[in-house]
Amino acid sequence: MKLDQLQCHFAWAPQKENIDLDDMKQRLECIIELNLKDQDRSYNQLAFVNCLQGNCEEAIQNLQEAERILGENNEDKSGAGIIVTYGNRAWVNYHMGQLTEAQSYLDKLETVYHPFPNASQFSAMIPEVYGEKGWSLLSSTAEYYEEAKECFKKALEEDPDNIEWNFGFATALVRLEDCSSNPENSEFSEYMNQLRRVLELDPGHAEAKVLLALKLQDLNQKEEAFTLVEQALQKSPDLPFVIRYVAKFLRREGAVDKSIELLKKALEITPNCSFLHHQTGLCYKNKLLQLIKNPRCRNLRDPVFQQKIALINQCKQHFGEASILKQSFIIAKLAFAEICAMNEEYREAKEIYKTLLELENITLENKQEKYFGAGKFEFFHKNSESNAIKYYLEGIKIQHNSRAREWCRTTLVKMAEKQRYRNLRDTKVFSSWGIMHTLDGDKRAAIECFEKIFEFELGNED
Known part of the structure; x- marks a missing residue:
């Protein structure tokens, strides 16, 4: 089928069962509203989303807008932008049953491809197309970040000084490291070098x-990190994408009030951004965790108690808003449940965990996150060590390298060590360790643990 050969969102992007279409649509509309560069890219992706949702007429309008922008910026209508736009248009017309119109765009593509020596009849993998594909994959789920990275690498082979593709490559590396359970902390890590490469090409x-400042913060290189944050905010004081990272940096530095101030400013610009609401909720949670250390917060008549209630409500408002705006935002839902538990709203928290535990069609990392959250709830609020162990083990069993999995493992090890100190013959301890060693592939250590259990339970028929 000719359409399958096209280089456009319908050929490369994950389909609707793999992405949160409502969330992606909202993000794209925010980007378009901000009137940033590369609007044609956003309109193309929005057309793809609208078509998957059955809004084909809207998709046609999106593509017409993309073509208009490309015509204004590129008079000869050549290059990746028009290749992607024409390909998407052919697909949308096909979905609408307008086969003659779809064929007309295939004919236009043949004309566009003609100058490229290595192009097939309907396809040309030029550097610009690799770059467009990379950005498309980065806007979807984490499982496609590795492929996005490879796309940017391919594009950079032809044009190593291209700022946009260098930043795309850096962004893919940042996302991959964020998803890893063992992030590279070396000063010379690949993505730090790549971010410095972007700044070498574009100092502003x-x-x-x-993004570089956040990494330097991890490495405790504060002086350079603060300088970069100040420069970024001066350069783009009204860009939500910059504000949210600056706010995250300040929150991690303890400047929570300043972080909230910036996030409120960003929310005025993009009020429907789930990420900004989640970050704001995290700031109020930081303030709440500090406040509850004060014994006065337990006295109903004390003003500190009222401050605690106000902070709880702020947390719930923003975590709740993030969850509503992005239905697949599992971390925001877990954060909401955690605040409910802290406020002794155990029934509400339990219901949220129950709902999340029943979800199957979510990412592996989100599955690990929900098991870690449920384990904490059982251990700290329900006093059920056995249930906590069960959930932590479920998180570890999922063979996916993530921080959530490492948290499950670390917590379980600490619990086992503590239990072993209390009772050297506790079979639950050796059972947990045995399972962990099995999952880690250390069969000898696993066998030793299970042999201990048999030794302790030799007279137990069960």
């Missing part, structure tokens, strides 16, 4: 500055 690149 605000997003690259603040």
Whole structure:
């Protein structure tokens, strides 16, 4: 089928069962509203989303807008932008049953491909197309970040000094490291070098500055990190993508009030951004965790108690808003449940965990996150060590390298060590360790643990 050969969102992007279409649509509409560069890219992706949702007429309008922008910026209508737009248009017309119109765009593509020596009849993998594909994959789920990275690498082979593709490559590396359970902390890690490469090509690149600042913060290189944050905010004081990272940096530095101030500013610009609401909720949670250390917060008549209630409500408002705006935002839902538990709203928290535990069609990392959250709830609020162990083990069993899995493992090890100190013959301890060693592939250590259990339970028929 000719359409399958096209280089466009319908050929590369994950389909609707793999992505949250409502969330992606909302994000794209926010980007378009901000009137940033590369609007044609956003309109193309929005057309793809609208078509998957059955809004084909809207998709046609999106593609007409993309073509208009490309015509204004590129008079000869050549290059990746028009290749992707024409390909998407052919697909949308096909979905609408307009086969003659779809064929007309295939004919236009043949004309566009003609100058490229290595192009097939309907396809040309030029650097610009690799770059467009990379950005498309980055806007979907984490399982496609590795492929996005490879796309940017391919594009950079032809044009190593392209700022946009260098930043795309850096962004893919940042996302991959964020998903890893063992992030690279070396000063010379690949993505730090890549961010520095972007700044070498474009010293004023605000997003690259603040992403580099967050990494330097991890490495405790505060002086350079603060300088980069200040420069980024001066360069792009009204860009939500920059503000959110600056706010995250400040929150981690303890400047929570300043972080909230910036996030409120960003929310005025993009009020429907689930990420900004989640970050704001995390700031109020930080303030709440500090406040509850004060014994006065337990006295109903004390003003500190009222402050606690106000902070709880702020947390619930923003975590709740993030969950509503993005139905697949599992971390925001877990954060909401955690606040309910802290406020002794155990029934509400239990219901949220129950709902989340029943979800299957979510990412592996989100599954690990929900098991870790449920384990904490059982251990700290329901006093059920056995249930906590069960959930932590479920998180570890999922063979996916993530921080959530490492948290499950670390917590379980600490619990086992503590239990072993209390009772050297506790079979639950050796059972947990045995399972962990099995999952880690250390069969000898696993066998030793299970042999201990048999030794302790030799007279137990069960």
